Amino acid sequence: MLLELAIGDAYGAGFEYANEMGAYNDLSKYLQHPRHRLIPGSYTDDTQMSIAIAEVIVAQLPWTPEVLADSFVRAFKRDPREGYASRFYDFLVEIQDGEEFLDRIRPDSDKSGAAMRAAPIGIYPTPEKVIEATTIQAAITHNTPDGINAAVAAALMSHYFIYRLGPKRKLGQFLEGYVSGDWSQPWEGKVKSKGWMSVSAAITAVMRNDSMSQLLQDCIAFTGDVDTVAAIALAAGSCSEEISQDIPDHLITGLENGSYGRDYLIQLDKQLMDMI
Known part of the structure; x- marks a missing residue:
């Protein structure tokens, strides 16, 4: 997953x-963004904050805003x-x-930050537990209805497939049974910064x-x-059992592999999945 x-x-x-x-979306290599300095093959905040969430889960630490915020800060500082x-x-x-994070943050965003880091929470055994845990983590930074709903939907996506709860064509219907939103409605066009937009586009692509x-090319398109x-x-x-796992090898080997890169992600993935 990670x-x-x-x-x-x-x-x-x-x-x-x-x-x-x-025009370069052909999966041949990681590309340099025309305006950003990020080295091709490097991940961004989406992955780093997902790592922070996963580390709290596998360590079985108390699921509190203080512990989660501490993990966010620690992952960034190192x-x-x-x-x-x-x-x-x-x-x-x-x-x-x-502690300082919680004291100073303004948790009023409805953008995608809480949703982008929510996937590991899908490992929890019931939709109700996933919803509870996701709401707590989302409210730290995105304590708005749209911010929380987007995060819950993202976490329930991975939960749905981990626990084989149905075919992927019914993913949107499943999500609508637990979280407010038109998740069955196909997304079209450019994805802007709101969290529900990124999640809706992701659901459409997966289905x-x-x-x-x-799937990767479709997301980029x-x-x-x-x-x-x-x-x-x-x-x-x-x-998902319905999606062939055919990511090109050069994208796997080309992913950064420093202290918290590819090998660390594989190890953390195994620890997560061992909790099922």
């Missing part, structure tokens, strides 16, 4: 809000990287721990593609905030 999430994130980072890059929104990046540089390579769409979609798609 490995695929990171590949979607890193591949999508070369295309984020860069319509002129669309491995600062490009990809965060500039003001949030500066915020993380300035603060020292989770209409039968391989991970097709929406244009807009495509690294987040791809991260959410590939995390869920990696857990």
